[in-house]
Amino acid sequence: MTAVKFKKQREQLEVEHKRLTDELAQLQTSASSSEERREGSPFFKREEAATETLELEKRLTLENRIRQEMAAVEHALEKIEKGTYGLCDNCGQPISPERLEALPQASLCIKCKALLTKNGKITPLPK
Numbered sequence: 001m002t003a004v005k006f007k008k009q010r011e012q013l014e015v016e017h018k019r020l021t022d023e024l025a026q027l028q029t030s031a032s033s034s035e036e037r038r039e040g041s042p043f044f045k046r047e048e049a050a051t052e053t054l055e056l057e058k059r060l061t062l063e064n065r066i067r068q069e070m071a072a073v074e075h076a077l078e079k080i081e082k083g084t085y086g087l088c089d090n091c092g093q094p095i096s097p098e099r100l101e102a103l104p105q106a107s108l109c110i111k112c113k114a115l116l117t118k119n120g121k122i123t124p125l126p127k
């Protein structure tokens with residue numbers, strides 16, 4: 001019943017997962033091609049090395065962000081499987097349908113999310 005109820009979200013999550021997988025693959029493809037360029041250049045300068053380092057850092061940041069998003073999407077899909085989708089990971093209260101509509105991978109209700117944003121962490125409620 002739950003799976004049917006969240007059919008739309010599940011589809012959205014699967015599309016999102018595919019998009020993130022592609023994005024990650026693209027990122028890794030561009031990474032290896034820039035390494036080839038570097039090896040192929042006999043006049044590789046120090047400034048270029050600095051730029052490369054910056055590029056690498058930017059890429060790693062982006063890669064981490066994609067991986068985090070993927071983890072969130074996978075977590076949400078797992079919750080659909082388990083029948084806990086739509087419930088807050090922290091307090092167990094239902095997440096508002098509007099929020100799930102806008103962000104299908106949301107795993108926290110707006111209240112807990114606000115707490116997390118404010119404090120940088122949340123204290124899980126005793127189960």
Ligand SMILES: [Zn+2]
Nearest residue numbers: 088091109112
């Ligand atoms: Zn909550």
